[in-house]
Amino acid sequence: MAGQRNKQMHDEGQRFVTAVVANGAGEIFDLAGYAAVGADGPLQMPLSPAQTQNLPHGSELMFLPDRVPLVYDLRQGRVLALPENPQAPGEAIFPVAAFNSPGYMLTHTCAYEERPRAGFLPLFSYGAVGWHRGRFRSAVLQVDDEPRQDLRQMPLDKIKAGVKRMRRRLPDNRLRAHLEKCALTYGCPAGKNFFLGRYEAPLPASPACNARCLGCISLQSEGAMPCSQERIAFTPSPEEIAGVALAHIESVPNAVVSFGQGCEGDPLMVADTLCSAIRMIRARTRLGTINMNTNGSLPSKMEPLLAAGLDSVRISMNSIRQAFYEAYYRPKGYRWQQVLDTIDLALARGAHVAINYLNCPGFTDTPGERDALLVFLQTHPIQMIQWRNLNFDPLRYLAIMGQVGDSGRPVGVQALFETVRGSLPRLGHGYFNPPREKF
Template sequence: MNLVYADEQGNLFDHPEFIALGRSGDAIVEIMEDELIPLPEGATLVSLPFTKPIGLSIHNDQMQVVPGTVHAVGALLPQGFTRLCLPSYVKSNQEEKLPLFGYTAVVWKDDQFYVAAEQCDDPERWDPLNCDRDELRLQVDRILQKYPDNRLYKHLSHCALEYECLTSSNTFLQRWEGAVPVSYSCNAGCFGCISEQPDDSGFVAPQTRMNFKPTVDEVTQIMLEHLREHDSIISFGQGCEGEPSTQAKIIVEAIRNVRAQTSKGFININTNAGLTDFMRAIVDAGLDLMRVSTISAIEEHYNAYYKPRAYTLQNVERSLRYATDQGVYTSINYLIFPGVTDREEEIEAMLGFAKRTGLKLIQMRNLNIDPESYLQLIPKAKGEIYGMKQMLDIFRSELPDVVIGSYTHVRRSNCSANSLRINNG
């Protein structure tokens, strides 16, 4: 398997004199044959700025930095695929930070590109090619004309047309999982927040956070428009907002308004679940699905990344347990990173967390971050590093009733956790 690199102009080449390697945490590792799959449709190959690739020389069987003016290359995977290794590289300038993407090791093998990844879900509904841009523009115009005073629809039109956010697009296409953001504030200071970064972070937030407080009527309008089909999902908690439960009063009133008029579809919240009392009120109002974002079940690691304000990981656990006990289909949005998530102590902690909270689904999400910055932020490894593929096998073995996926799933009535409709989200 040949190393893949890019020149200064961004042209891609394979190097016949270097075998491709991967990276796990800060360690350069061999890529196993069973870790490779063909480059998925919808994946993007990118040059990593300020880097030089590291490969295994076929001449002396030594790891070396590839000579010349070349850059490492990574793949950005579509949703539904879990990366197993990062690209192998060294930074040519340690002060520079990579853009906030989830880079995956890529190789050239048998006359095609392969990536170190595993498919964890059906990517069909999350494929950007399934979003007809012409149809989307027509539907945006139609909805904006129907609700000219709804500021939320205007905000979402920007997300759909400018950022090409698929969840926002679904809101206008009235299908699958749609978005209803409600919050401009947050009770966490996530290190990799995509909608708000402090000036001295060194990162550029790729999205702009909403800057107004919607009314209950604005929220209710969007929810009722979207919940037309029995399998549709409307979701609080989007990348363009802060923590939705900080606006619990609006959410509770909107859910009650909607459920007084229709029983169709599913109401979901994407949340950090730190505000336990607010989360209980939202659950009691009629919530169907809850997806909680987490990066670890170890408090020191969790706090380093999320920087929670006036809540703890124990609050998160209590919120999840309460929701599960009330019949809500609970899941976690698990931000994963090779060489960290697959540490022995991380696996053991997450298995315990999942069992205590009664989780139904773990959504594996590749963490979009500059690797060096993240590794400097979090605790050092204490135990063995198993590798991502073995980690996934352990989860499937130890949590047989928990779905390992990538999207929001909806359980059918009277069916087991393995009989599910799959929706994007």
């Protein structure tokens, strides 16, 4: 009888990936007899090997303090909260989540319950992770396979050589000096790529923003969460911006240069400066793709940028529905309609338009959000969705969105992705801003 039970448990163990937890010292280990659980909003399910992939290279594992892991007990056949290590009674255990590499969209978040004194989690995404056949497995969908931000391709000696080269080319340029700090102190992959002379170079320029996103990584005025990036404190001159952009465009095939980075406010706030910079770039070359990542709040500011030669626009949003959008972005002096107006304007002017769609399983894949997305895509025929993970405490986010309204029972991120792909076969999907050679 016991032998039969053990065999049954072994078979179950093969069907699912094993739970991974941490002790109070942050040591991560797998828990035999328990399967990893992924959360899709209120749905909590044991994860199978087919629902997971090997943890992408460059991903990081984080243990979540003041929280209790949810695991699937193979013996009992149910999900339960497990505050203590069953193999070492009395030892507290904590959930472990994956912060996945760029190019991978979460299908499930880490499943856990908060202990009473839990505060907000820092501004990362918290993907479900488990262990199977000697490897960590992550609940993700790959949406972009370009190695643009693959850290293996960013050797420090080459970055330092690029820093020296750029110091010689742009000795008095404050933006170049700012990017050195980004690349060498903060380890920013976009900053590194500028000095490595590959793909996309960042052009941060705006110290201000007209939104107050709950998860803004460069400014948190309410103090509940630390920022993960330091916001640029000055606006470079048009000459400085054009100098950095041209240094990149003139030496990199299919180069992209982008306004609107994690370390700044919104670039539309300094649109006049950027307009002058774009004119300087375009007076010298037609090469390269000039892109702007923005909240898209000010169509009147976007108009001259497009006229000056802005090639592509990526507009960020957590939701396609006004009330949910405004609950997260907390706009100051603009409304959702202006974001739509900016999208329509950029499309009418022939720019490539993408949305940076901030995914949180349990909200993004609800019927309410999915249906709004499908209507939006029909009425605003953008070229691309960049599927990005929302960097915000998932339980707190779902609670905030839940206060705005009920969006229905999640259908699954994979199912959402397939529905969108099937409904709009010409729509592009990815993670990075494409060069115009790929528009």
